[in-house]
Amino acid sequence: MNASLPIALVDDLDRRLLFQLEPGLPLAPRPYAEIGNAIGVDESEVIDRLGRLIQAGVIRRFGVVVRHHEVGYGANAMVVWDVPDAVMADAVGVLTANSGVTLCYQRPRRLPDWPYNLFAMIHGTSEETVRAQIADLRAQVPLSGLVHDVLFSRRRFKQTGACYRPRLSLPEKREVA
Amino acid sequence: MFTRTEQHLLNDWQRDFPLDPRPYARMAEQLGISEAEVIDALETLKKQRAISRVGAVVKPGTIGASTLAAMAVPGERLEDVAEWVSAYDEVNHNYERDHRFNLWFVITASDADALNNVLAVIGDESGLPVMSLPLVEAYHIDLGFDLNFPHQEPEAQP
CATH class of the missing domain: 1.10.10 (Arc Repressor Mutant, subunit A)
Known part of the structure; x- marks a missing residue:
C-alpha cells in the first residue's frame, strides 16, 4: 500500500479532531459529544468524520490500545534484513503472512553503518518464543539467504501515543550530562 | 490476573x-x-497501564511527519541521554535495544521542519550522530494483537 495519501483527504477539522483524540477517547457515556464540544462540532459530525478517516485508511486502527508488556508480552524484537529489490516482494510476503509479525516496514539503508532496509516487529511472552518465531521466519525463502540482525528491546524509557500537535515554541537547548 | x-x-x-x-x-x-x-x-x-488509551492509531505521514531514529550511545551515558530524549513531547517510543545502535525512538511532529529541528537539537545536545530512518513503505497494517488468553473459551456459535 502507498505511504502517502492526497493531502485533500485530511482537512483542518480532521486534524483538530485527531489532535483532540491523541490523549484518548474520554471514558464517559457520550465520548464523541465531548470531543465535539472541545473542537466546536456536534457529536454526529465527530462520528461521521471518524468513520470516513477509518475508511480512507488515515486511521489504521481505532480502539483499545494495549500496552503489550503489561499484558504478558514482555519480549519484543526488531528484526532487520538487507533485502535486494528483486526479492523485496517475496520477503514482505513471508513476513506479512506470519501471525507473529505485528508490524513490517521498509526503511532506507544508511551505509556503511546500517545496511538493513526491511524491518519487522515481533512480540512474544518470552525471549525464547520470540527467538523460535525468528528461526521459523529465517527458514523461509528468500529470508533464509539474506543478511539479518536481531535487536531485542531491553529498557523501555518511554511509550506513549504519537503527538502530532504543533508546538507553540521550538524545543530549547538543555544541558546534557 | x-x-x-x-x-x-x-x-x-x-x-x-x-x-x-x-x-x-x-x-x-x-x-x-x-x-x-x-x-x-x-x-x-x-x-494499571494495561491500556494506554482508547483511540486512533494514525497512519504515518498522513497528518504530520515521523521517523524512527537510532543512536549509538556510550554505555555510561545511555541513561542520561535516554532521559532527555524522552523529555521531548515529539518522542513517543524510546527503547534500549541490544545492539551497537542501542537507543531507538520514534519522533512525530506537525511537519518535516519541526521533525528535522528535533533531530538536529538532539544531535547537537548529545554530540552524537542521530540516524534517521523514515518510513519508505508500510506493509503490515497494525490490526491489533490477539492476546490469546489461555483460559478464554471459544464463543458459542449461533
Whole structure:
C-alpha cells in the first residue's frame, strides 16, 4: 500500500479532531459529544468524520490500545534484513503472512553503518518464543539467504501515543550530562 | 490476573470500536454488563497501564511527519541521554535495544521542519550522530494483537 495519501483527504477539522483524540477517547457515556464540544462540532459530525478517516485508511486502527508488556508480552524484537529489490516482494510476503509479525516496514539503508532496509516487529511472552518465531521466519525463502540482525528491546524509557500537535515554541537547548 | 470482562475489553475492541453515540453501552450489551461497569473496567485497566488509551492509531505521514531514529550511545551515558530524549513531547517510543545502535525512538511532529529541528537539537545536545530512518513503505497494517488468553473459551456459535 502507498505511504502517502492526497493531502485533500485530511482537512483542518480532521486534524483538530485527531489532535483532540491523541490523549484518548474520554471514558464517559457520550465520548464523541465531548470531543465535539472541545473542537466546536456536534457529536454526529465527530462520528461521521471518524468513520470516513477509518475508511480512507488515515486511521489504521481505532480502539483499545494495549500496552503489550503489561499484558504478558514482555519480549519484543526488531528484526532487520538487507533485502535486494528483486526479492523485496517475496520477503514482505513471508513476513506479512506470519501471525507473529505485528508490524513490517521498509526503511532506507544508511551505509556503511546500517545496511538493513526491511524491518519487522515481533512480540512474544518470552525471549525464547520470540527467538523460535525468528528461526521459523529465517527458514523461509528468500529470508533464509539474506543478511539479518536481531535487536531485542531491553529498557523501555518511554511509550506513549504519537503527538502530532504543533508546538507553540521550538524545543530549547538543555544541558546534557 | 485479568478478569473475564477485562480480557474481553483488552482483546475484542482493539479495532472496530463502536462509532455510536454510546459506544460503551454497545460494548456493555455484548458483554452482558452495564455501561458504567465497562467504563469503570477501562479506567482500571488504564490505571494499571494495561491500556494506554482508547483511540486512533494514525497512519504515518498522513497528518504530520515521523521517523524512527537510532543512536549509538556510550554505555555510561545511555541513561542520561535516554532521559532527555524522552523529555521531548515529539518522542513517543524510546527503547534500549541490544545492539551497537542501542537507543531507538520514534519522533512525530506537525511537519518535516519541526521533525528535522528535533533531530538536529538532539544531535547537537548529545554530540552524537542521530540516524534517521523514515518510513519508505508500510506493509503490515497494525490490526491489533490477539492476546490469546489461555483460559478464554471459544464463543458459542449461533
